[in-house]
Amino acid sequence: MKDITTTLFDIGISSNMSNFIGREEETYHLESNFINGINTVLISPRRWGKTSLVNHVREALSDNESLSFVYLDIFACKNEYDFYKALTSAIFKQAGSGIGKVWNDVQDFFSRITPSLSVGTQGTPEYKLSFDFHQKNMDYESILSIPEKVAQKTGRRMIICLDEFQQVGEFPDSEIVQRKLRGVWQLQKYTRYCLFGSRRHMMMNMFQDVSMPFFQFGDVIHLERIPSQTWVKFICDRFSFGGKHIDASLAERICSVTECYSAYVQQLAYFTYMYAPENGDATEEAFSKAVDALILSNEPQFMQVIEPLTSYQMNFLKAILCGHVKDYGMESVRTEFHLGSSSNISRLKQTLIGKDVIDSNMRELSIPNPVFRMWLSRRLL
Ligand SMILES: Nc1ncnc2c1ncn2[C@@H]1O[C@H](COP(=O)(O)OP(=O)(O)OP(=O)(O)O)[C@@H](O)[C@H]1O
């Protein structure tokens, strides 16, 4: 029977085990951090593969008897109470049979920290606990210590993986919340955290700014791109798995057009496969149709990026596209592209960097997302 969990290429889903490639060093690094109890922060541009890597490592360590994992995407959490609730629910759902060992303690514990407690059926493999946190008298330290209690009882270090962690930076009174979390987490003995998120700039602000509570919270891993030779082999293999063929040189071009952005490599490879003739070779024509399809399919997301931009900001993007990556402050450039005054330029720069639309490296600006750049060139130039 055909394996229905297998996909030819992974589009829009975290890479499944069979399609996970490369990242040997990062896998080893993250495994080592988990096994040795090192808090970890994972940073990369969007769609490079943070979630896939964490899932891969959790899967690889799933048989490790001294660890238990909790994974939580906190994108939907709008304030610290949402966060505490989501975190506690995730711990209960995912800590598995270990919860059984602490069940009595937990009930007692909850009845003390929250007045409205309702307990689901005990004795079933699933322990259900529904609760409501009352904001006024909420004892956040007790709530944050739940994983510690569970881990201590079960004898397994608990690794809590928090995806889209930059969301904490958007909470009301965010710095106070960050200080609370850091204050409790750094004293824990049995619980460790792996924090990662898709807004690179916000993550950098939270973890690499000396004045922020999470500065030096743990080992910060900056994820690199998966190299093109790894992708080329993968693409050629997937084509032949699907009964088609692609030359290594064309697979190489898939990597160069997408600059090895993981999600775009998978997408462009799939479109090229789709347009290649049945049982035949991927052609130049299929590739160029695939590039168009790649740009088109990402258009709605790019529209969302530019919609809130002002005309000055759009003009600035145009100047960068035209190669003014360093001399954008010169009067002639400012006049040609209608960028306004010098002080306006530094505002434009900071806002666009803050939105992850542009990047600055040694004062040289770039538009890092290659497909966005192509789309923008087609529209603006
Ligand atoms: N190691 C990998 N092997 C194969 N494909 C991968 C790998 N890592 C990432 N991908 C591809 O890239 C896509 C994006 O990966 P993922 O969602 O893990 O990135 P992310 O960095 O978490 O993204 P975001 O910043 O949006 O949260 C996946 O759907 C998959 O197609």
Ligand SMILES: [Mg+2]
């Ligand atoms: Mg992710």
